[in-house]
Amino acid sequence: MAERPTLAVLGAGSWGTALAALTARNGVATRLWGRDPQALATMAADRCNHRYLPDIVLPASLAFQSDLALAVRGADIVLIVVPSHAFASMLVELSSLLDDGTAIAWATKGFEPGTGRFLHELVAERLPGRAAAVVTGPSFAREVAAGKPSAVTVHSDDDAFAHKLASLLHAPNLRAYSGRDVLGAELGGAMKNVLAVATGIADGMELGLNARAGLITRGMNEMLRLGVALGARPETLIGLSGLGDLVLTCTGDLSRNRRLGLALGRGIAIDEAVRQIGQVVESVLTADEVTRLADKHALDLPISAGVHAVLHGEVTPVDALKALMAREQKPEYPHGLFGNA
Numbered sequence: 001m002a003e004r005p006t007l008a009v010l011g012a013g014s015w016g017t018a019l020a021a022l023t024a025r026n027g028v029a030t031r032l033w034g035r036d037p038q039a040l041a042t043m044a045a046d047r048c049n050h051r052y053l054p055d056i057v058l059p060a061s062l063a064f065q066s067d068l069a070l071a072v073r074g075a076d077i078v079l080i081v082v083p084s085h086a087f088a089s090m091l092v093e094l095s096s097l098l099d100d101g102t103a104i105a106w107a108t109k110g111f112e113p114g115t116g117r118f119l120h121e122l123v124a125e126r127l128p129g130r131a132a133a134v135v136t137g138p139s140f141a142r143e144v145a146a147g148k149p150s151a152v153t154v155h156s157d158d159d160a161f162a163h164k165l166a167s168l169l170h171a172p173n174l175r176a177y178s179g180r181d182v183l184g185a186e187l188g189g190a191m192k193n194v195l196a197v198a199t200g201i202a203d204g205m206e207l208g209l210n211a212r213a214g215l216i217t218r219g220m221n222e223m224l225r226l227g228v229a230l231g232a233r234p235e236t237l238i239g240l241s242g243l244g245d246l247v248l249t250c251t252g253d254l255s256r257n258r259r260l261g262l263a264l265g266r267g268i269a270i271d272e273a274v275r276q277i278g279q280v281v282e283s284v285l286t287a288d289e290v291t292r293l294a295d296k297h298a299l300d301l302p303i304s305a306g307v308h309a310v311l312h313g314e315v316t317p318v319d320a321l322k323a324l325m326a327r328e329q330k331p332e333y334p335h336g337l338f339g340n341a
Helices: 014-025 037-046 068-072 084-094 119-126 140-143 159-169 180-203 209-228 240-253 254-267 272-275 285-298 302-311 317-325
Strands: 007-010 030-033 063-065 077-080 104-106 132-136 150-155 174-179
Touching: 007 014, 007 068, 014 030, 014 140, 014 159, 030 037, 030 068, 037 063, 068 084, 084 119, 084 285, 104 119, 104 159, 119 132, 119 180, 132 159, 132 174, 132 180, 132 240, 150 159, 150 180, 150 240, 159 174, 159 209, 180 209, 180 240, 180 254, 180 285, 180 302, 180 317, 209 240, 209 302, 240 254, 254 272, 254 285, 285 302, 302 317
Parallel strands: 007 030, 007 077, 030 063, 077 104, 104 132, 150 174
Antiparallel strands: 132 150
């Protein structure tokens, strides 16, 4: 791999644009691809993503390419930043376009809709034999693009690739760590979206700071128990990709999932809430997959289950809260830290 490899970023939404701008500023030859040629042309001319990052000036060195084949041709690393529901189809498109030595990374968070499979499983199945890594952590796109202090983590089974990609992202205002627990990193990045809805609902209902802190803490417990059941490392989930991302999305109003919860807690119907947000809200699909995984492993995850029921219109936020508060008194960890509590 070249000393400063060529990077193709696929997905010109807020996070894809922010990451492409970051690496371009770091001196990495970066191409940004999106499905809308006119939007890309406007971004190239104005040096601004007016829809998603209207206040950010994009670096002059950042290239734009609306042809997917040309975007990935000769790229050393392809970084996928599309919504989780479009991830599998993106891999299918890439399977016939990538050079043999091209490595794959993704900053997409979520599961494959309908199966609950992790994204790294799809990569291994459809693009086998390539170095692969996930980029995740507590990182609002707008703040990263604006150069505010942030931290992410890169996990891969290939230590050298994780370190290489982290070095490309590392910048004066962004610390990039590395690790090798891909499953744990993906679980934290996905499940925090569900728990952010719960805290958003509580805040929308004006239940107070105590309720928010309780939901975050007990939500973290649910993430840990599901993670351990799946084979994730606990230290991954109490790191940037788990606890870090959980705190950010549960407390920061830039989080789409928190904003969805706030709207629901204020009595706004889910369809209208999603329309007002105007971007993909990953928690709606992720809640289904978390529930599926919990059932598969016979885990009781009451907060996640409550969010799932609210999102499907089975209960109101008020009724979901009543059900949580009506649960029996018990020790905080009746079966140890990772038991089914």
